[in-house]
Amino acid sequence: MTQTVAEPRGGGGEAKAAGGAAGAGAALRRMREFTLVPALIALVVLGAVVNDSFLTERNIISILGASAALALVVLAESLILITGKIDLSLESTVGIAPGLGALLVIPAASAGFGTEWPAFLGILAIFVVGGLIGAFNGFLSVKLRLNAFIVSLAMLIVLRGLLTGATEGKTLFDMPEPFFSIATTTFLKLPLSVWLAAVCFGVAGFVLRYHRLGRALYAIGGNPEAARAAGIRVERVTWVVYVVAGVLAAAAGLCLTGYVGAINANQGQNMIFTVMAAAVIGGISMNGGKGTMTGAITGVLLLGVVDNLLTLAQVASFWKQAIYGAIILFALVISRVTSGQAQE
Amino acid sequence: MIRTKILAGAAATLSAVLLAGCGSTSDSGGGTQAGGAKGGKVGVGLPLLTSPFWQSYNNYVPQMAKQEGVDILPTVNSNSDPTQQITDINNLLNQNVRGLVIAPLDSAAIVAGLNQAERKGVPVVAVDVAPDKGKVAMVVRANNMAYGEKACKYLGDKIKSGKVVQIQGDLASVNGRDRSTAFRSCMKSNYPQIKVLEIPAEWKAEKAASGLDSLLNANQDLKGIYMQAGGVYLAPTLQALKSKNMLFKAGDPKHISIVSNDGIPQEFDAIRKGEIDATVSQPADAYAKWGLYYIKAAMEGKTFQPGKTDHGSEIVKLPSGILEDQLPAPLVTKENVDDKSLWGNTVGK
Numbered sequence: 001m002t003q004t005v006a007e008p009r010g011g012g013g014e015a016k017a018a019g020g021a022a023g024a025g026a027a028l029r030r031m032r033e034f035t036l037v038p039a040l041i042a043l044v045v046l047g048a049v050v051n052d053s054f055l056t057e058r059n060i061i062s063i064l065g066a067s068a069a070l071a072l073v074v075l076a077e078s079l080i081l082i083t084g085k086i087d088l089s090l091e092s093t094v095g096i097a098p099g100l101g102a103l104l105v106i107p108a109a110s111a112g113f114g115t116e117w118p119a120f121l122g123i124l125a126i127f128v129v130g131g132l133i134g135a136f137n138g139f140l141s142v143k144l145r146l147n148a149f150i151v152s153l154a155m156l157i158v159l160r161g162l163l164t165g166a167t168e169g170k171t172l173f174d175m176p177e178p179f180f181s182i183a184t185t186t187f188l189k190l191p192l193s194v195w196l197a198a199v200c201f202g203v204a205g206f207v208l209r210y211h212r213l214g215r216a217l218y219a220i221g222g223n224p225e226a227a228r229a230a231g232i233r234v235e236r237v238t239w240v241v242y243v244v245a246g247v248l249a250a251a252a253g254l255c256l257t258g259y260v261g262a263i264n265a266n267q268g269q270n271m272i273f274t275v276m277a278a279a280v281i282g283g284i285s286m287n288g289g290k291g292t293m294t295g296a297i298t299g300v301l302l303l304g305v306v307d308n309l310l311t312l313a314q315v316a317s318f319w320k321q322a323i324y325g326a327i328i329l330f331a332l333v334i335s336r337v338t339s340g341q342a343q344e
Numbered sequence: 345m346i347r348t349k350i351l352a353g354a355a356a357t358l359s360a361v362l363l364a365g366c367g368s369t370s371d372s373g374g375g376t377q378a379g380g381a382k383g384g385k386v387g388v389g390l391p392l393l394t395s396p397f398w399q400s401y402n403n404y405v406p407q408m409a410k411q412e413g414v415d416i417l418p419t420v421n422s423n424s425d426p427t428q429q430i431t432d433i434n435n436l437l438n439q440n441v442r443g444l445v446i447a448p449l450d451s452a453a454i455v456a457g458l459n460q461a462e463r464k465g466v467p468v469v470a471v472d473v474a475p476d477k478g479k480v481a482m483v484v485r486a487n488n489m490a491y492g493e494k495a496c497k498y499l500g501d502k503i504k505s506g507k508v509v510q511i512q513g514d515l516a517s518v519n520g521r522d523r524s525t526a527f528r529s530c531m532k533s534n535y536p537q538i539k540v541l542e543i544p545a546e547w548k549a550e551k552a553a554s555g556l557d558s559l560l561n562a563n564q565d566l567k568g569i570y571m572q573a574g575g576v577y578l579a580p581t582l583q584a585l586k587s588k589n590m591l592f593k594a595g596d597p598k599h600i601s602i603v604s605n606d607g608i609p610q611e612f613d614a615i616r617k618g619e620i621d622a623t624v625s626q627p628a629d630a631y632a633k634w635g636l637y638y639i640k641a642a643m644e645g646k647t648f649q650p651g652k653t654d655h656g657s658e659i660v661k662l663p664s665g666i667l668e669d670q671l672p673a674p675l676v677t678k679e680n681v682d683d684k685s686l687w688g689n690t691v692g693k
Binding site: 051052053054056058059062063065066069164168169170171173180183184191256258259260261262264265266267269307308311312314317318320321 | 392393394395396398399512515524541542543544548549550553554555557558559561562575576578579580582583586587610
């Protein structure tokens, strides 16, 4: 995150112009942030009624622990959506970044590359891989001006295929303990992964609201030409967002690895649908320029609560998916009604 | 009820006859070609390669082909996509294979591919999944119902009463359904004191982890777990138990009995360590061996009858008229985990 804050050198005047554009809808935006809260409260009350153990400390820790990885990817996707782009390949980054990191560390007998790097280098490699993938995605969509949706769809397939190829489809089991510690070590009872997600959301929320770089994202997503005219270095800022998103997705991958205890070649597969659902019900606009971190995090929590609730309630397993989908739909409607504005 | 069954049976037989009838002319045409070559190439189709089980099956195929004297093309992977599987079958047929060994992803969606093969007079052996209809020389499959029952009996005898959870496979797949139904109904009829909880995890590790994580909060008195796919669920299950401080070795009074399904080397390690109790070993080597054995026999024009076989299995006639060789799937526990004949002990990790 630190590199983000240090990056652009646009003058104060231009940033103010960008801030002004976003400031006009500030009141509306603030509403938008909390539109999901009524739905969330309704679900929590329902949960407390349905199951005694729903509101216990243990269970709440479980919900947060299970949502940490999703939260990081939603954060990454939200930043990209706000900038007016889209990146579907994040779900594959969630698999391949920790996958490559693990392959560099584990011995050849356990399907690794045989390089047997020390664990900390392997974990460092995870973030580097995430950043590089983000940079490459940025190159394709910013420099080559390819359509972000299609090009990231292609990257999704390529990266998934690379992971399957590199592991020969095998599930990687024998990672050293540090690969899992982000999800298994706790601080004040919460796993580190939850703290990581919380800190990332906090920093992103602060930067988006108060720093000129954050405001530049809204300006670019709202109208790139106007942003450029206002002196924002549109290409460079967008590129940085891609790199940050790649690193965040890699971090999510590490959290998921710790949570699951292994890396399957399918890790993260189909996750992007849940990510999009969480972002959109959290009020992030698919058209760019709108949405807040508070909204995104309520979207993540809502999905986490629903999933936990359905498991605890032991709804008939054949019907779980349908009910899960219906609740997402219901949440969308509620947030539309409570905010009183059209969803984009 | 009975009436509809008879009607359904009659309809199935009729359609099987009709289908067989449809293909007969091209059958003979293909037959004469094959007769000259006696053998010819065999195509082998894989459903997916992201599970340890199918990887080891994939490794066994060339070995067993050599052993059985079958000439095979490199294996083809359909990557969990039933449509791709049809395309793969067509591609193999276009390469003039004289026999196909296919592991269908879906019992219904494979029928179009089988019809293509029949039109060209190429015999097919189905592995792991029995097609709903269409012409196959033989289905080679371990009985997935038996997996669920074995797991149920083992857990039931061990804990007698209390709560168990089954971490299910994809309920849209026949194997996931069979294991779930068999486990559930066996528990219901044999161990009424046991309450079965369920986690529909769709063969996905993260779903298993979060589901178990949630359930353990509400059910601290959980006594047993059945994982329908050890290859995917082993790590998340152990991880979830560890994070809740509920992982105790077998023998400890607080130990939760765990039965797995698949028989990969990591499960054997966990059994040796006492982390889990047992696993149903899905016979990857036997799948490859008998799949190739039957395709060779079918290409030579041999046919088979229902009844006991010479390799410890039984050929049964399914309601659709298809023959299925139901291979035995041994239950592996601490006592026999080091048995050299288990496929999980013959492959590297």
